[in-house]
Amino acid sequence: MLSKKIEKLLNEQVQLESESSLYYLAMASWAETKGLNGVSGFLYGQSDEERVHMLKLFHFINERGGHAVVGGSKSPRTQYKNVKEVFEEVLKHELGVTSEINKLVDACLKEKDYTTHNFLQWYVTEQMEEEKQALTILDKLALLGDDKSGLYLFDRDMAAMAPAPVNAPDAGK
Ligand code: OFO
Numbered sequence: 574m575l576s577k578k579i580e581k582l583l584n585e586q587v588q589l590e591s592e593s594s595l596y597y598l599a600m601a602s603w604a605e606t607k608g609l610n611g612v613s614g615f616l617y618g619q620s621d622e623e624r625v626h627m628l629k630l631f632h633f634i635n636e637r638g639g640h641a642v643v644g645g646s647k648s649p650r651t652q653y654k655n656v657k658e659v660f661e662e663v664l665k666h667e668l669g670v671t672s673e674i675n676k677l678v679d680a681c682l683k684e685k686d687y688t689t690h691n692f693l694q695w696y697v698t699e700q701m702e703e704e705k706q707a708l709t710i711l712d713k714l715a716l717l718g719d720d721k722s723g724l725y726l727f728d729r730d731m732a733a734m735a736p737a738p739v740n741a742p743d744a745g746k
Pocket of ligand 1: 623667670699700
């Protein structure tokens with residue numbers, strides 16, 4: 574059974590995952606309008622994944638006797654200077670999410686809620702992988718510099734890195 578405090582914190586995380594999904598969706602749209610189909614496919618996939626992260630929390634909260642809720646979100650940014658700026662924002666965003674997950678993990682320990690603490694380990698690992706991925710992409714972009722033909726190859730590589738589409742009916746369980 575969740576304490577009111579942990580339920581509230583988990584619902585704040587629901588909100589953050591929901592905002593992450595919209596944030597990636599807006600970036601994907603920007604990339605698509607620039608003809609960067611590999612980058613946009615990757616970002617659309619990330620957006621789907623963030624929605625799955627939100628749903629995992631939803632099911633957990635409700636199964637543990639709480640009530641999962643999601644509020645309205647502020648509109649994400651729609652314009653970027655270039656791809657590098659997109660992925661700098663991705664890294665900054667993911668570092669912020671990691672810090673919120675860490676606070677949540679800490680609160681669970683203080684409340685002696687070891688079940689939620691255990692559940693959150695999946696998010697700890699996921700954040701580590703997402704940070705690593707954003708850093709790898711930024712390294713590739715740094716190698717490219719202003720090379721336009723390199724950007725074409727980068728975009729093609731990004732298509733290969735796109736997460737598998739999320740369309741299973743029980744996605745997020
Ligand atoms: Fe939800 O994984 Fe990052 O934000």
